[in-house]
Amino acid sequence: MSDVTAPGGTASGSPDSAELVMRAEKLDGEDELAAVRARFALDDDVVYLDGNSLGALPHHVPTRIADVIEREWGRLRIRSWEESGWWSAPERIGDRVGALVGASPGQVVVGDSTSVNVFKALVGAVRMAQAEDPRRIEVLVDAATFPTDGYLAESAARMTGCALHPVAAADMPAEIDHRTAAVLVNHVDYRTGRLNDLAVTTRAAHHWGAHAVWDLCHSAGALPVELDRHRVDFAVGCTYKYLNGGPGAPAYLYIRSDLQERFDSPLPGWNSHAEPFAMEPAYRPGEGITKARVGTPEILSLLALEAALEVWDDPAVTIERVRAKSLALTDFFLECVGALVPEGVVESATPLDHGRRGSQVSLRCAGAAGVMEELIARGVVGDFREPDVLRFGFTPLYTRFSDALRAARVLAEVIG
Ligand SMILES: Cc1ncc(COP(=O)(O)O)c(C=O)c1O
Ligand SMILES: Nc1c(O)cccc1C(=O)C[C@H](N)C(=O)O
Structure with a gap:
């Protein structure tokens, strides 16, 4: 595959770990979407790279849903189809x-x-x-x-x-x-x-x-x-x-x-x-x-979605910024994997070309199912997909460059 990368290798000239730490800090410091992460329920000791299976919970959604249940359903009951805009x-x-x-x-x-x-x-x-x-x-x-x-x-x-x-x-x-x-x-x-x-x-x-x-x-x-x-x-x-x-x-x-x-x-x-x-x-x-x-309609989950979409009402949150950060994150992750994981152990199935890349990085490796289990045990949550794919999803609204570096480092520890 010509448009795919083959990361791996502590080749001479690769940035060392200290330099990658500084780069991650700089990229996080310059990130125009950095503040959006605080709107989501996330643990700082877990690197969540599975937002392409299930996105994280925005903090304000439970309050909205409690209102839908207690007031709209509990008190207004059938009237809510019209009065609460359910229909x-x-x-x-x-x-x-x-x-x-x-x-x-x-x-x-x-x-x-x-x-x-x-x-x-x-x-x-x-x-x-x-x-x-x-x-x-x-x-x-x-x-x-x-x-x-x-x-x-x-x-x-x-x-x-x-x-x-x-x-x-x-x-x-x-x-x-x-x-x-x-x-x-x-x-x-x-x-x-x-x-x-x-x-x-x-x-x-x-x-x-x-x-x-x-x-x-x-x-x-x-x-x-x-x-x-x-x-x-x-x-x-x-x-x-x-x-x-x-x-x-x-x-x-x-x-x-x-x-x-x-x-x-x-x-x-x-x-x-x-x-x-x-x-x-x-x-x-x-x-x-x-x-x-x-x-x-599935009113409870529809209205949870409506509340979740409020994150996008912030004028700082534009799809263009999201895309730019997604590409920067996936580039940086691929670079960290290239610098930290020994050559030949993983191969990227994700195109290098920005025009052909979504918001994830998929790495092929031997024993991928067991590798993903170990990554999750060490706090890096991605997916395994058949037959040999480690899938890492990068949600720009809440993923940091330091998360990308940590994921690559833990991957290197697990398979290095
Ligand atoms: C590309 C794609 N299409 C369809 C689905 C299935 O959607 P659902 O289970 O919500 O019907 C998924 C994920 O589950 C998916 O990734
Ligand atoms: N929809 C899912 C589910 O109900 C359980 C677990 C995972 C999913 C997913 O969405 C998987 C996802 N579509 C994928 O690309 O693999």
Whole structure:
């Protein structure tokens, strides 16, 4: 792989540990996002590099949720659907998430899991493409996809009479043709951290009249996404990683505004009906993005997410700053690993090129599962991913450069 690093080696000329300590202190001292860390519940003796599985808890969320439970649910009860804005929460919070992924209002709805939204988006995309041209009978799916997307793509393809073709994300633009109905691609690969080309793949899909569905789980809140700018058709993502919405926080679905009229939901629940309380036997879709709702929203976790998103209201917290810090953190971590871990012991699966890198570093090594267990025992929390990947997620809102150095040092102790 040409765009990947091969860190490792105490080669002559590598900065020594004391110099790395000074560098980490300097980088932390200059960090414009440094103060944001205090908003999160974190332990100083643990290096938490797993925000790409479960983001940390913002301190203010429990107080807000206590109010939702005690006052909105406990005292207002059923009145809260209107008076506390519960009914409209999926669209209201959708607009807030939309602002973080480059979507203007009215195109994002929050609710259900990412898995369910992948299904809605993909079946909706294929139905739309086939309504224009029934010869569109293929779905292309990112061959390295997170498993749930692959399982759902197989089912969605079967339901719509399509063949499913797994294709490497990098090859997708060249593989799309007149038979393609839809493509399903991960913006950032969960295993390697590779950032796939959203602009080029979406453009290629449009060239052939196909629709592009993007999974933003590992990019939303970590880097600029620019859905509107690139005229993405559909996008889905979870909110419990870089958006810190909490365990099981609801996911979101983006449908570009000019496609909403034609969106034919495969899950037309009563919450998306034009008049839910008319309780009509026949389905009539609601307007706009409301069409993508299904059943009763997950109010407690939705409102926890809404509170968590307040972290982004601080004018100092911009997605551009987050991206700049993410790249600086991952660069610094790779440099520390290169300086402290003996050569040849680990190999980076994450591209060196900033244009191809998400917000994580994945290192391949022998016995990775046991290595990660030992790292966690020593206070460095990442993930092991099959078959041989140590995955370190860098959430710029709360990760320090000194954390990156400490993680590399402990890794060197464990496998050096
Ligand atoms: C890229 C990607 N897609 C989908 C999912 C699954 O989402 P959910 O379990 O919320 O449906 C995850 C993580 O779990 C993921 O990393
Ligand atoms: N959703 C998760 C869960 O419920 C339990 C443990 C981990 C997760 C994750 O999100 C895993 C994550 N999507 C990944 O990229 O590996």
